[in-house]
Amino acid sequence: MKHLFMAILLAILVGACRDAVAAVSIQYPEGKQAEVAAARRDKITKLTIELLRSATYEVSPTIAREQFDQALRQPLLYVRFTPAQRLPFRFGTDKSPTERTSDIGELIVPLSTGRWPDFIFVREGGRLRAFSKYDPRVAQLWRDALKEI
Numbered sequence: 720m721k722h723l724f725m726a727i728l729l730a731i732l733v734g735a736c737r738d739a740v741a742a743v744s745i746q747y748p749e750g751k752q753a754e755v756a757a758a759r760r761d762k763i764t765k766l767t768i769e770l771l772r773s774a775t776y777e778v779s780p781t782i783a784r785e786q787f788d789q790a791l792r793q794p795l796l797y798v799r800f801t802p803a804q805r806l807p808f809r810f811g812t813d814k815s816p817t818e819r820t821s822d823i824g825e826l827i828v829p830l831s832t833g834r835w836p837d838f839i840f841v842r843e844g845g846r847l848r849a850f851s852k853y854d855p856r857v858a859q860l861w862r863d864a865l866k867e868i
Contacts, residue, residue: 806822
């Protein structure tokens with residue numbers, strides 16, 4: 720069942736990612752940047768998108784900015800899309816977010832060796848958004864993929 724679930728998710732993601740080119744890198748607090756090898760880029764991109772798509776909560780813009788400022792003190796995974804990638808995911812800061820589609824330029828995820836990230840940050844045009852409460856199975860697959868880079 721678990722393998723079937725993951726196969727379906729990856730098939731959906733392959734279709735969602737085919738038009739945009741993704742650059743994947745890790746940005747360190749001191750300013751150093753490391754590009755993720757092409758062999759790992761697609762897998763990391765797909766799993767980062769799925770991590771976002773599984774999120775069930777969006778914080779307010781003020782909290783998103785505060786959390787992002789805190790996250791800048793640690794390494795961050797950047798997935799940048801050229802052109803912006805049209806992605807369906809849940810929107811809204813209330814208890815019943817609705818799924819809509821938006822053009823996403825960047826996904827930014829804080830990296831930690833001991834735990835899953837608290838937030839997934841999204842740049843949508845000039846807007847910064849933060850999402851959390853995502854599927855732990857997808858989060859674990861994402862973390863496992865990061866160990867390969």
